[in-house]
Amino acid sequence: MRVKFMLNGKQTIVDAPADRRVVDLLREDFGLIGVKECCGAGECGACTILVNGTSRLSCLMLAAQLEGVEVTTIEGVAPEGSFAIVQQAFIDCGAVQCGFCTPGMVLAVLDLLQRNPQPSSEEIREGLSGNLCRCTGYQKIVEAVQVAAALLKGRRA
């Protein structure tokens, strides 16, 4: 089927089987390898993308569901603004080890901070509980979110 959607800010039309997984479509057809796959079953968050600004698991989405929506992958997030701050905080705080969870985690953080600009550490932990990380023990990720939230607050003020 023909699916028309916005991909990283560009109007996009693809011909794809309606049941093609979005994670495959993005990685294989569009080369967006920042979308990771780890479990293929909605249990890890590595494949997180933003759909109309909210985080979704691309391994659970099918091509047909893309019709008319706006998809943002890690490659397509506007480099200025909160993304840059969250990324820099991840780097500075040492929240990245193997990095395989990182793109999904960063997108989940952006979504979280949009909904809750000043989350407590419990709220951060809860908000990221759908994103598994096997390397870090999460502590430095939580710190990175706190640092990013503080910087963003300073910016708005």
Add this chain to the structure above:
Amino acid sequence: MCQSSRPLTSAPSVIGQSAPRADALTKVTGEERYATDYYPENHLWAGIKRAAYPHARITSIDISQAKGMVGVVAVLTSKDVQGSNRLGIFEKDQPILADGIVRHYGEAVALVTAETKEILKQALAAIVVEYEPLAAVFDPQAAMSKESVILHPGRADGNVLLSDEISCGRGVEALADCEFTAEVSIEVNWQDHAFLETEAGVAWLEADGTIAMIASTQTPFRDRLELAEALKIPPTKFRVMAPYLGGAFGGKDGITVQGFLALAALHAGGRAVKMWYEREEHFLAGTKRHPAIMKYKLGCDQQGMLQALDCSILMDTGAYSAMGGEVLELAMEHAGGPYCIPNTRIKGAVVYTNNPIASAFRGFGVPQVAAGIEQAVDELAKTAGFDLLQFRLKNAVRRGSVTPTGVLLTQTVGLSECLKKVADHRLWRERELWQNSAPAFKRRGVGLAACYHAVGFGPVIPDYANAKLELAADGHIRVFAGVSDMGQGNAATYMQIVGHILFQGYDNMEIVLPDTACTLPSCSSSASRTTFTYGNAITGAADILKERILARALLLFSFQLLEQLNVQDLVLLPGRIVHQPSGREVPLQLIAGFMDESERIATYSYTCPVNKQVLPTGKKLRHHGYPHRVFSYAVQLVRLQVDTLTGEIEVCDLLNCIEAGSVLNPQVFEQQIQGGAAQGIGYALFEDFALKEGKIRTNDFSTYILPTAMDIPNMETVVVPLAEDDGPYGMKGAGEISIDGILSAIANGVAAIIGTRITQGTLTGEKILLALRQAGKEAVR
């Protein structure tokens, strides 16, 4: 908490300073390409037909239908393998594709390459394998009995892969003289690595027939040797490249998909092949942490000095040996814990069963035995009436001590310092307050463990690294990493070391990840030796390059200034060299132009010193690493809260007190400590790996539960930075020590709360609730 923003291309980082990892930048933008992210043009998909029995004879494999399908390129079986078809490090017992017998569920039987993933799936389903089921053994104790079916006939010891006994002093006899004794029997579970990037790679034939592959591997150089023998192709005809790994923790220490990739590439008509396990296939095919059955009897005298230990360890390595022998060695060497115990007998065996394959996993046998000895120590201290921490301190090894396995500790030993720091720490001092402040229907407790962890491969297998460093023609520094970075950040640390010596920032440096075609042969990313050994090698290479750069610059300045100059008057600065007395500068690029390639590239070979002790027992363990020379130390403390209504347990606080030599980059060090401890929490409480007749019941993340951000507490890491002479800048390995004591600390905390010990497997809420019930403490306010 970390401070905010500085650009990554910062001033040169200095040893000892927290510096962001160079690889974080490309990882955080999603640009970094892992093995899974390569899709070579016009590539095929490769996949595996797997065994449906835990032990069976293959009577026929009918590939005709699969082969005839449109879009299928090749269907291969063991008949298509030219070489020995055997993988393995010491014991080469594992076929790439089963030839005659399958010995575990999911063993690889046939390999298919196809145009698409969908066709691949259909073709795999269309292969018909007929089996004659054989008797199977799943219990390691039963596997040792005379009646057991034998997995690998022809071996002298039946199903026993390796067994040995270490004894010191008067051995078990001394137990009779002990004033106090304690006994524990502990069974610890399997654990899956559950790295996020499942096993993956791509391969193709190069024009000269070389089999090139990009694979998620900890062992690019060793892989070539394994593949060479199994496929009867010279090792130099393989080129293995290892990009950053999406986690490994030991699970990619050796061949995973590389054998299949090579075989598939040989039969792909010149096209590239790609392979990537789904999560379920990872659970099925990947290696695990060895489960262990342990019996401990420990005794001390009236003053609380440990006198005697009798212990036995039985490990299950599953269908093939993999690193079973080495894991047993390390387990046995650490079985008595970091204490002085003059009289010991430590018996160990690792056996084959028809279970999944167990092999290397961060900790490598030590978390298992720590669970034995540390629970025994707690029990004994309680029986004898000593404070749990002081008892450990009294018996702690020091530099010059002899361990319970007879190893003389000639290098740095920081255990007493760690214990003292913990003794003074709020979390220990306020333990009673914590216990007594539990809210209604909760119980609180504190658990403690001390442990140590050997660095490197031991006396027989050379622990070497060959570093290479280049001043590129354009003046920037190229750091060649011969060892994989599976996520621990060693590649960035090599850049940090080079940056420190040559005074260059990341912006003037570039890392070249392992590629057998251009990085130099080095041992694996494993055994807490990755930065330890390669760090020594890269330090040597950087010193050489620095000397050459300065020598060239000296000539240049001499010409410019028309006088004889002194090399001591030159300093390297980021991107340039300065002659201090005159203030003149030349860019590195200019110097590079005056050097030919052979001068611009510096290499340095380093092999770790070893422990030369000749020990009277445990002779069979020597090849597998006994005895070691350098050890890291830790004391770990947890504060736990148990819900008496549900059995639910929470780790509220965790303290890691670590002595792993000097710390090169505190941030990267903390990453290792926190990450290892978090995996320890998973091992202790969450990852309840389950098997039924050799079949894995927990083969996805809804049944195999990994800790989430909600389950891991904020941890505190306290460092005791002793300078180790063997390590670069005084460091020791820190990749494994922090997982070693967590299970034992938690088990000790749980026992303190309930009053009895849960001795089998993962400490799940169900088991805790049952134990509370049996102790009459269920639903107690």
